[in-house]
Amino acid sequence: xxxxxxxxxxxxxxxxxxxxxxxxxxxxxxxxxxxxxxxxxxxxxxxxxxxxxxxxxxxxxxxxxxxxxxxxxxxxxxxxxxxxxxxxxxxxxxxxxxxxxxxxxxxxxxxxxxxxxxxxxxxxxxxxxxxxxxxxxxxxxxxxxxxxxxxxxxxxxxxxxxxxxxxxxxxxxxxxxxxxxxxxxxxxxxxxxxxxxxxxxxxxxxxxxxxxxxxxxxxxxxxxxxxxxxxxxxxxxxxxxxxxxxxxxxxxxxxxxxxxxxxxxxxxxxxxxxxxxxxxxxxxxxxxxxxxxxxxxxxxxxxxxxxxxxxxxxxxxxxxxxxxxxxx
Amino acid sequence: xxxxxxxxxxxxxxxxxxxxxxxxxxxxxxxxxxxxxxxxxxxxxxxxxxxxxxxxxxxxxxxxxxxxxxxxxxxxxxxxxxxxxxxxxxxxxxxxxxxxxxxxxxxxxxxxxxxxxxxxxxxxxxxxxxxxxxxxxxxxxxxxxxxxxxxxxxxxxxxxxxxxxxxxxxxxxxxxxxxxxxxxxxxxxxxxxxxxxxxxxxxxxxxxxxxxxxxxxxxxxxxxxxxxxxxxxxxxxxxxxxxxxxxxxxxxxxxxxxxxxxxxxxxxxxxxxxxxxxxxxxxxxxxxxxxxxxxxxxxxxxxxxxxxxxxxxxxxxxxx
Numbered sequence: 001x002x003x004x005x006x007x008x009x010x011x012x013x014x015x016x017x018x019x020x021x022x023x024x025x026x027x028x029x030x031x032x033x034x035x036x037x038x039x040x041x042x043x044x045x046x047x048x049x050x051x052x053x054x055x056x057x058x059x060x061x062x063x064x065x066x067x068x069x070x071x072x073x074x075x076x077x078x079x080x081x082x083x084x085x086x087x088x089x090x091x092x093x094x095x096x097x098x099x100x101x102x103x104x105x106x107x108x109x110x111x112x113x114x115x116x117x118x119x120x121x122x123x124x125x126x127x128x129x130x131x132x133x134x135x136x137x138x139x140x141x142x143x144x145x146x147x148x149x150x151x152x153x154x155x156x157x158x159x160x161x162x163x164x165x166x167x168x169x170x171x172x173x174x175x176x177x178x179x180x181x182x183x184x185x186x187x188x189x190x191x192x193x194x195x196x197x198x199x200x201x202x203x204x205x206x207x208x209x210x211x212x213x214x215x216x217x218x219x220x221x222x223x224x225x226x227x228x229x230x231x232x233x234x235x236x237x238x239x240x241x242x243x244x245x246x247x248x249x250x251x252x253x254x255x256x257x258x259x260x261x262x263x264x265x266x267x268x269x270x271x272x273x274x275x276x277x278x279x280x281x282x283x284x285x286x287x288x289x290x291x292x293x294x295x296x297x298x299x300x301x302x303x304x305x306x307x308x309x310x311x312x313x314x315x316x317x318x319x320x321x322x323x324x325x326x327x328x
Numbered sequence: 329x330x331x332x333x334x335x336x337x338x339x340x341x342x343x344x345x346x347x348x349x350x351x352x353x354x355x356x357x358x359x360x361x362x363x364x365x366x367x368x369x370x371x372x373x374x375x376x377x378x379x380x381x382x383x384x385x386x387x388x389x390x391x392x393x394x395x396x397x398x399x400x401x402x403x404x405x406x407x408x409x410x411x412x413x414x415x416x417x418x419x420x421x422x423x424x425x426x427x428x429x430x431x432x433x434x435x436x437x438x439x440x441x442x443x444x445x446x447x448x449x450x451x452x453x454x455x456x457x458x459x460x461x462x463x464x465x466x467x468x469x470x471x472x473x474x475x476x477x478x479x480x481x482x483x484x485x486x487x488x489x490x491x492x493x494x495x496x497x498x499x500x501x502x503x504x505x506x507x508x509x510x511x512x513x514x515x516x517x518x519x520x521x522x523x524x525x526x527x528x529x530x531x532x533x534x535x536x537x538x539x540x541x542x543x544x545x546x547x548x549x550x551x552x553x554x555x556x557x558x559x560x561x562x563x564x565x566x567x568x569x570x571x572x573x574x575x576x577x578x579x580x581x582x583x584x585x586x587x588x589x590x591x592x593x594x595x596x597x598x599x600x601x602x603x604x605x606x607x608x609x610x611x612x613x614x615x616x617x618x619x620x621x622x623x624x625x626x627x628x629x630x631x632x633x634x635x636x637x638x639x640x641x642x643x644x645x646x647x648x
Contacts, residue, residue: 019485026494031501143625145577147584148600148618155607266492270581284493285585288500296497304488
């Protein structure tokens with residue numbers, strides 16, 4: 001088991017390194033970071049451009065730039081300079097990460113619980129009205145653009161605030177700009193209030209695929225021989241369901257959930273844009289707009305690391321849950 | 329089910345000529361006669377009986393006509409605004425069924441154009457990803473070893489980064505024309521197809537018919553493209569439909585963020601992005617494009633579901 005863990009962890013290191021090279025090439029292809037200076041009218045002195053090029057390291061050849069960047073990141077934790085010289089990429093990134101992590105983690109937890117409950121229920125009551133309803137709802141959420149639903153919910157919140165009771169829903173930002181009472185608890189409840197609507201949006205985005213998966217996986221297990229045996233032994237239906245069927249059915253869900261993390265982060269970008277959060281999404285989109293190469297690179301590196309860590313975690317969890325993998 | 333007599337064609341032939349010809353098929357005495365049906369005919373029958381999938385197919389065809397033929401029959405073009413002051417911010421009416429926006433563009437014409445662009449992009453994404461991804465997957469799964477490692481690690485790489493983020497970075501500096509968006513998003517969806525096809529090929533390549541064709545001296549190319557891909561076609565087709573649905577969602581999201589299709593052209597995502605402040609005041613500008621995205625994605629998802637049931641009956645426990 002331990003050897004399996006080590007082997008699996010070692011494999012992900014070259015993947016991560018290759019991923020940095022790939023993102024580096026992509027970011028270089030995405031444009032010239034100094035475009036904004038070069039296109040300025042009246043023209044900026046050539047000397048200024050050369051100085052900026054030197055500050056951002058753009059005067060070296062590509063490969064040397066990459067080497068310089070990757071060694072700085074790995075050895076010193078330094079992500080390089082942003083276009084705005086006053087910005088420290090690492091502090092910006094860590095505060096943005098904290099904001100987005102709140103949203104994503106909460107959404108994953110809620111949507112997994114919701115998906116398992118409804119998925120199992122509709123598998124047990126196959127072809128019932130509830131089954132058809134949840135299946136259709138799953139299809140609907142699968143087909144609904146995240147941003148459209150987010151705008152709808154946001155406007156619904158605004159409507160409620162205006163017509164029913166003032167200040168129920170927070171529709172803008174991840175926290176209040178000004179809090180009268182700055183104690184720990186009031187800050188936490190402020191965070192929680194701002195989380196409500198975006199979390200609903202992002203949970204439903206993940207929920208759709210996972211509930212369908214749970215249902216399919218549960219149906220397969222429920223029709224298997226060992227569950228029939230457990231039933232014919234005279235075990236209580238509840239025991240068969242939870243102890244025998246559910247445990248097996250949920251194993252593949254761990255992998256699916258972990259693999260969907262990248263897509264969910266994409267959904268978070270859109271959700272954050274609608275609710276005007278200052279998280280990872282906002283940071284990346286601003287960086288893309290400004291062709292802020294080092295910010296993009298830092299962002300992509302951090303996201304790729306998170307996704308790879310999740311995949312690693314899923315593989316390990318799979319090994320723990322499913323003995324066939326462990327001993328293979 | 330009324331079964332057709334297998335000997336009926338022969339009987340018809342005999343009736344046509346005075347001289348009874350030699351029966352080519354030896355006459356088999358059977359209590360129940362059955363008509364021979366190919367695998368694809370069977371799948372087609374199963375699909376036709378899948379009620380939701382059939383309804384969805386019809387709706388999808390109507391949507392295609394709406395997007396590609398509709399503009400020729402509608403009086404207002406998508407890129408000309410009205411000079412009539414009463415046509416500004418007008419609600420749905422007989423003249424403008426989907427209302428107008430603040431510049432006097434006709435809502436129906438704009439939604440038609442948006443649907444057309446979004447569908448064009450989504451279909452191209454699926455086509456590109458399926459063609460390239462299938463070749464990628466079959467090469468990887470057939471040769472295994474070093475080739476497989478390199479190709480699949482590369483697929484893993486692309487999948488570690490949120491596709492939306494990569495697409496935004498890549499599409500930002502382009503002109504934003506529809507085929508660039510399709511190229512970027514299609515390229516990023518290719519590894520998914522490659523993975524799925526590889527999985528199928530891995531099990532197919534061990535089967536006897538592949539061994540037999542190898543024994544007969546078939547080349548690698550022939551085995552891959554004449555034997556492996558046709559046998560993986562069911563999986564490929566189902567994934568293609570699911571890619572269309574995913575494609576339309578990612579295209580609209582990209583356009584919503586401002587990195588996809590740009591003005592003066594339009595797409596459903598761009599329309600929603602423009603209308604997001606007008607949900608309360610001019611709801612027609614917000615709801616119609618959204619409903620069309622949902623309609624397209626929903627029908628395509630249902631078609632994909634029906635195709636999966638039709639092409640892979642082992643997955644459904646119900647006999648159809």
